[in-house]
Amino acid sequence: MKRRTKQPNPVFAGLGRLRIRVPAIARQQARAAIARRTAGVTFAARLAFENVDHFYGDQQTLRDVTLAAEPGEVLCLLGPSGSGKTTLLRIAAGIEPLARGRLFLNDREIAGPNTHLPPERRGIGLMFQDFALFPHLSILDNVRFGLTALSSSDSKGEALAALERVGMVDYAQNYPHALSGGEQQRVALARALAPRPAVLLMDEPFSGLDSRLKDSVRAETLAILREARATAVVVTHDAEEAMRMGDRIALLRDGALVQLGTAEDLYHRPANIFAAGFFSEINVFECRVSGGVAQTPVGPVKASAFADGSPVCVAVRLPGIEITETPCGVPARVVARRFLGVEELITLVVAGGEKPIDARIRAGQLRSGARDVSVTVNERDILVFERNG
Known part of the structure; x- marks a missing residue:
């Protein structure tokens, strides 16, 4: 019997966008893994920032920010460059320390004056702006990367289930270079959701996509988040994107929270001239x-x-x-x-x-x-x- 050979490392030229489809048995395993689940990908949690300050050297980057993403909600952090959006995300992920204030996951304090829970113990997932897929790993192994606490067979099942959820299980044996930007974005989403995080953080997740592709991928991502019942915090500088995705929007400027509410609230009842100008030309x-x-x-x-x-x-x-x-x-x-x-x-x-x-x-x-x-x-x-x- 002829043995199936593994796809070569993508550093070798000539492979182009060749796609290797996984056997039907892998798709069956993925669907079986999803069927065994009784509560979607995760149990959504509440993520709350309370009176948060942050500094880079002598420069204050966050000023007394208090806001919360409710369980199962998509909260968009919106604002111009330098407004503090990504800093809030990094604090939530545990990458940046607080200067003042506290951070809660449900009722548990995970960062504060005397608390700093390591990133790996927070149950919070982070999806990077550039997807950060490992070029030397297959799509399946990219998604399995964070499932170190599971056995090999269990991690494979969870990874295949996550890929099935985003419509990418057929390409599990491919490498990132063989996928389009939209497909890489879906793989990155699968990898972020595979560990079933309580909260998913997404930093400008669609900025690298062209305008025609962006609308469809954004709609797909939102549908996946809804189906997974995940709490998500999404950073964007695009007001229309925030209105398309967010259940609520937190508008930031110079490290301070300007206004928090639904798209309708911020458009029809802006707090000031800055908010009015951010949501429409005036x-x-x-x-x-x-x-x-x-x-x-x-x-x-x-x-x-x-x-x-x-x-x-x-x-x-x-x-x-x-x-x-x-x-x-x-x-x-x-x-x-x-x-x-x-x-x-x-x-x-x-x-x-x-x-x-x-x-x-x-x-x-x-x-x-x-x-x-x-x-x-x-x-x-x-x-x-x-x-x-």
């Missing part, structure tokens, strides 16, 4: 309130919640600016327009305005060559904030 007008009204270049805006003379920032979302050639609003002139497929980005100057404003309208809505137009604003796309709020 035009910002600085003015003062008089008689419960703020006068802006695009017309008067209700500001009855503010005292007369109060300095305010009025934010107007770009889709909320409506443009017509019929005289029925504030006169304006088109100075630039950019076709973006479904939409057009229009730049205008308005009478009395100190700087141009932008609007997004449906492509074809405004006649080609139109210059002199009128502008009105949809009230639902107007937000008013205290000037320094």
